[in-house]
Amino acid sequence: xxxxxxxxxxxxxxxxxxxxxxxxxxxxxxxxxxxxxxxxxxxxxxxxxxxxxxxxxxxxxxxxxxxxxxxxxxxxxxxxxxxxxxxxxxxxxxxxxxxxxxxxxxxxxxx
Amino acid sequence: xxxxxxxxxxxxxxxxxxxxxxxxxxxxxxxxxxxxxxxxxxxxxxxxxxxxxxxxxxxxxxxxxxxxxxxxxxxxxxxxxxxxxxxxxxxxxxxxxxxxxxxxxxxxxxxxxx
Numbered sequence: 055x056x057x058x059x060x061x062x063x064x065x066x067x068x069x070x071x072x073x074x075x076x077x078x079x080x081x082x083x084x085x086x087x088x089x090x091x092x093x094x095x096x097x098x099x100x101x102x103x104x105x106x107x108x109x110x111x112x113x114x115x116x117x118x119x120x121x122x123x124x125x126x127x128x129x130x131x132x133x134x135x136x137x138x139x140x141x142x143x144x145x146x147x148x149x150x151x152x153x154x155x156x157x158x159x160x161x162x163x164x165x
Numbered sequence: 166x167x168x169x170x171x172x173x174x175x176x177x178x179x180x181x182x183x184x185x186x187x188x189x190x191x192x193x194x195x196x197x198x199x200x201x202x203x204x205x206x207x208x209x210x211x212x213x214x215x216x217x218x219x220x221x222x223x224x225x226x227x228x229x230x231x232x233x234x235x236x237x238x239x240x241x242x243x244x245x246x247x248x249x250x251x252x253x254x255x256x257x258x259x260x261x262x263x264x265x266x267x268x269x270x271x272x273x274x275x276x277x278x279x
Contacts, residue, residue, distance in 0.1 A: 058208075089269075094174070096255060096269040097209075112266075144208065153199055154267065156209040 057081070058157035060145055066163045073132040075160050077145030084149060086128035088112075088120065091142040091159070103128055135164045167192050169258045171270035179278050184228075184243040186273045188256035191237065197259035198239045199267070200230055204252045212254075215239065226250070251277045 061076035079086065085104050089097040089112075099112030101120040109120050117139060121129045128147075132139055142161050146154035172187040190196060200212040213224025220232040230241045239256060256270040 094271055096271040097267075098269070099266065102266065146209075153211050153214055155211075156201075158206075158208040 058145055058147055058155050060143075060157040060160050062160050063158065064161050064163075066165065067132075067135050068165055069136060071132075071135050071164075073135050073162070073164075075130040075132075075143055075145075075162070077128045077130070077147075077157055078126055079128075079147035079155070080126065081147070081149070081155075082125065083147035083155075084125070085147060085154070086122065087146040087148075087154060088118075088128065088130045089144045089146065090114070091144055097144060100130065135162075137164050140164045167196065167258045167268045169198075169256050169268055169270040171254075171256050171273050173273050174271070175274045175276065177276040177278065178246045180248055181245050184241070184246045184250065184275065186241040186254050186256075186275065188239045188241065188270060189237050190239060190256070190258045192258060198230075198232060199257040199259075200224065200228070200239075200241050201255045201257060202252050203255065203272075209255065212241070246275075246277050248277050248279065251275055 058079045067073050087102040088100045091097045098114050100118050103109045103122045119131045140163050142159050144159045145157040148154040168191045170189045198215045201209040202212050203209045212228050213222045215222045215232045223229045228243045253272045253274050255272050257267045
């Protein structure tokens, strides 16, 4: 079974902190994604990566950056957390045209 | 540009009755379409997908969906609801790149009463 794991299920941070969300997949997938999920808005794509050290902006990249130094790991970075970044963050990975597999999510609260 | 509209934010059914979750899509070319399910405090799980083969697609847990190009619809159905079907369901259309960039609907919460 494909496994996508996220470093934390719940995270509480203060405004202005630098926040790292980690995602690891174990199936050698080339594509990895970060989404945020908010009630009534569905999932919105923040960033994606199609190869090591490659990244592309999604629909809502402002306030975020990403890092992919190894194929299995894709990190989302909030440079200076703000309260409007309180959300559920979902990581996903896929291989070519296969539909993505999702991790369990990280619920981030910024106070 | 791709887009998807889920017509109901909430759907309530009784156990044993049929389920219909409605989805309309917009795409400038033949899309790939998916339904994902999210149970409380769980990640998203793929229910089924349409990728230009048979228009009636069967998925897991007795769900199926029919692709209707003339109506630009991809509604999700199940003949008989079970309590364990209570969850949030997302209709998804693939983006216009080669990297499976997905566009999600806003979700439909399915409530199942005994």
